[in-house]
Amino acid sequence: MLSLLHIGGYEWLDWNAHPDIVAICALIEAAYLYTVTYLGRQISDSGRVKLSQVLLFTTGVVVMYLATGSPLHGLGEGYLLTAHMLQHLLLTLVAAPLLLAGVPGWVWQAILRTPGTMPVARIITMPIVAFAMFNAALLLFHLPPTIDLQLRVHSFHLFAHVALTAAGLLMWWPILSPLKELPRLSEPVQMGYLFMQSLLPAVMASFITFADTVVYDYYADVPRIWGWTAVEDQQIAGGLMKMMGTLILWSYMTVVFFRWYARVEREERESLVHEAEAELREAGAEGG
Numbered sequence: 005m006l007s008l009l010h011i012g013g014y015e016w017l018d019w020n021a022h023p024d025i026v027a028i029c030a031l032i033e034a035a036y037l038y039t040v041t042y043l044g045r046q047i048s049d050s051g052r053v054k055l056s057q058v059l060l061f062t063t064g065v066v067v068m069y070l071a072t073g074s075p076l077h078g079l080g081e082g083y084l085l086t087a088h089m090l091q092h093l094l095l096t097l098v099a100a101p102l103l104l105a106g107v108p109g110w111v112w113q114a115i116l117r118t119p120g121t122m123p124v125a126r127i128i129t130m131p132i133v134a135f136a137m138f139n140a141a142l143l144l145f146h147l148p149p150t151i152d153l154q155l156r157v158h159s160f161h162l163f164a165h166v167a168l169t170a171a172g173l174l175m176w177w178p179i180l181s182p183l184k185e186l187p188r189l190s191e192p193v194q195m196g197y198l199f200m201q202s203l204l205p206a207v208m209a210s211f212i213t214f215a216d217t218v219v220y221d222y223y224a225d226v227p228r229i230w231g232w233t234a235v236e237d238q239q240i241a242g243g244l245m246k247m248m249g250t251l252i253l254w255s256y257m258t259v260v261f262f263r264w265y266a267r268v269e270r271e272e273r274e275s276l277v278h279e280a281e282a283e284l285r286e287a288g289a290e291g292g
Contacts, residue, residue: 063102064103084237085223101179
């Protein structure tokens with residue numbers, strides 16, 4: 005264990021190795037690099053992987069590690085619900101879209117050629133299904149008994165993080181899909197989808213934020229730090245869940261809006277140019 009910073013004797017400032025987390029993140033990154041380099045040359049219809057895609061995917065893996073293998077993990081397991089909520093937000097709203105954006109379309113196409121995969125993929129990537137599955141997972145893994153089990157059983161906590169990240173990938177698919185076979189939503193519908201997604205977790209966060217008593221019994225018994233009581237920690241966690249989630253989703257809604265506006269403007273200019281060219285050709289034909 006390498007202690008990077010130690011103040012007041014709090015163990016959460018110790019950076020533990022977490023060999024299981026390091027191994028998982030390293031395996032994911034190695035599998036990705038092997039796929040887009042070596043295996044890509046073996047697939048006849050594979051395209052090139054862009055440097056930007058490699059950087060996006062690698063950043064996603066780094067965010068996964070920071071959420072689950074850095075001192076944030078110890079802080080969430082032993083002291084603060086706020087840190088635990090931040091872990092989940094990083095996995096679902098930061099790491100998941102980065103990972104998805106980093107995988108080239110031809111990799112997904114190769115995966116979907118596996119027998120029986122495409123019919124399942126068509127169902128689970130339908131916007132309404134992806135939306136429902138993500139929010140069901142979010143609710144399930146934030147119920148008091150489930151949170152308690154995550155904090156007491158390390159293997160279940162690891163499973164919860166994997167499941168939430170996978171659910172995040174599904175939720176972001178209708179927005180970031182690289183495949184025509186499983187297409188993105190149109191820009192206006194994307195904005196509606198993200199708007200709805202920003203509402204449901206906010207409702208759940210409100211129950212946590214405005215509760216008068218401790219919702220998660222585990223955090224009632226842990227050592228208190230920073231002068232936060234268990235209820236104050238819970239209120240901050242709920243506020244973080246609501247505000248950070250809304251900020252990320254609405255920020256991407258803004259990006260989608262301006263992308264849509266630019267596309268419409270470009271299409272209108274092209275249409276005007278085509279009309280002008282057609283009129284000139286018609287005038288030339290009449291003059292001839």
